[in-house]
Amino acid sequence: MQPLRDETFRRITALMHGAIGLSFNESKKPLVSSRLAPRVQKLGMDGYDAYIDLISRPDSGGEFQMAVDLLTTNETYFFREPAHFDMLERELSALKPSSVAVWSAASSFGDEAYSTAMLLADLQAQGRIGSAWSVLGTDISDRVLRSAIEAIYPEERLRNVSPTRMRRHCLRGEGRSEGMAQVGQELRRHVRFGQLNLCRPIEKLGPFDVVFLRNVLIYFDVPTKVAVVDRVLAELRPGGLFFIGTAEGRVPCSTPLQTLAPGAFRKVA
Ligand SMILES: C[S@@+](CC[C@H](N)C(=O)[O-])C[C@H]1O[C@@H](n2cnc3c(N)ncnc32)[C@H](O)[C@@H]1O
Structure with missing residues (x-):
């Protein structure tokens, strides 16, 4: 699979920031790339560009939500703190x-x-x-x-x-x-x-x-x-x-x- 290009990384971060406030600086590029890679491969895409095209569409069929789940952590447990x-x-x-x-x-x-x-x-x-x-x-x-x-x-x-x-x-x-x-x-x-x-x-x-x-x-x-x-x-x-x-x-x-x-x-x- 092609590596995550800087321009594509910026598109992903802009999309996530505009929609749900998520903020990723340059240092988070490896994290974003490793979290999304298995999903991009599973969908049979050859790179992140096709994936960002998909999740940017209003009719992405829940894929935007999937990307949000992959990029955030839902970790929690009872009586935390x-x-x-x-x-x-x-x-x-x-x-x-x-x-x-x-x-x-x-x-x-x-x-x-x-x-x-x-x-x-x-x-x-x-x-x-x-x-x-x-x-x-x-x-x-x-x-x-x-x-x-x-x-x-x-x-x-x-x-x-x-x-x-x-x-x-x-x-x-x-x-x-x-x-x-x-x-x-x-x-x-x-x-x-x-x-x-x-x-x-x-x-x-x-x-x-x-x-x-x-x-x-x-x-x-x-x-x-x-x-x-x-x-x-x-x-x-x-x-x-x-x-x-x-x-x-x-x-x-x-x-x-x-x-x-x-x-x-x-x-x-
Ligand atoms: C680490 S969990 C925190 C769970 C719980 N509050 C705790 O402290 O154990 C963070 C949650 O924030 C949610 N989240 C992230 N961005 C959000 C947003 N813009 N609006 C609402 N929830 C969001 C994620 O989906 C995730 O479930």
């Missing part, structure tokens, strides 16, 4: 709200949304919050969203879920499904998923009490990060909690935030 869930538990236990609305704004396969749902269901059972709680998970990728709705996971991804929570909220697979678990129906009733591109204007979704925007800002350049964070924070009620990945540094935005802990903030009222 547990300090954020501990903070949420402390906050809600102190406030005892009758309703809680949470948004997992780059939900990937749904692990973050269902982790939150497990926590909220347990708090409700203990009388620390009311019954009107809900979680919305959104992502750009319809592949991960379809999987999130099914809510079936390899048990490895549930390694941070306590045995009590596993028993209460998950059905363990048997026979051919051994090693897999499905989130129970009762919990799934409180969780919805939908497709949303964070780089486009957001139709009114909130106000939410809590927003997770974790481990997605890494893909964006600084102006895109600022626009995305401000757009997402417009859906968070004043005083609400906002989480990004603990390794993602400072939050670039113009919305006033109070820093609580690494990756954890409160929207200033």
Whole structure:
């Protein structure tokens, strides 16, 4: 197969930046090339030019989405960065709200949304919050969203879920499904998923009490990060909690935030 030419690399990065805010500098050329190569070969194309021609077409038959999936990582797992869930538990236990609305704004396969749902269901059972709680998970990728709705996971991804929570909220697979678990129906009733591109204007979704925007800002350049964070924070009620990945540094935005802990903030009222 022909190597990825500089001009073709620039076409790919311009397309991805314009459509979904992904930002790749020159140093990412080997990564882009190695992630797309197996797909280009599988489609029987002799080079990247034909592939970019295909994904640039509005009728690319889902191939644009496939390219997005190949160029981003959907890695996630239950109760990732547990300090954020501990903070949420402390906050809600102190406030005892009758309703809680949470948004997992780059939900990937749904692990973050269902982790939150497990926590909220347990708090409700203990009388620390009311019954009107809900979680919305959104992502750009319809592949991960379809999987999130099914809510079936390899048990490895549930390694941070306590045995009590596993028993209460998950059905363990048997026979051919051994090693897999499905989130129970009762919990799934409180969780919805939908497709949303964070780089486009957001139709009114909130106000939410809590927003997770974790481990997605890494893909964006600084102006895109600022626009995305401000757009997402417009859906968070004043005083609400906002989480990004603990390794993602400072939050670039113009919305006033109070820093609580690494990756954890409160929207200033
Ligand atoms: C690494 S996962 C983060 C999952 C979860 N928040 C966590 O921290 O475990 C990043 C997700 O961001 C999604 N994503 C990338 N660009 C996006 C965009 N412009 N709009 C919405 N989601 C996007 C990807 O599809 C991927 O599922």
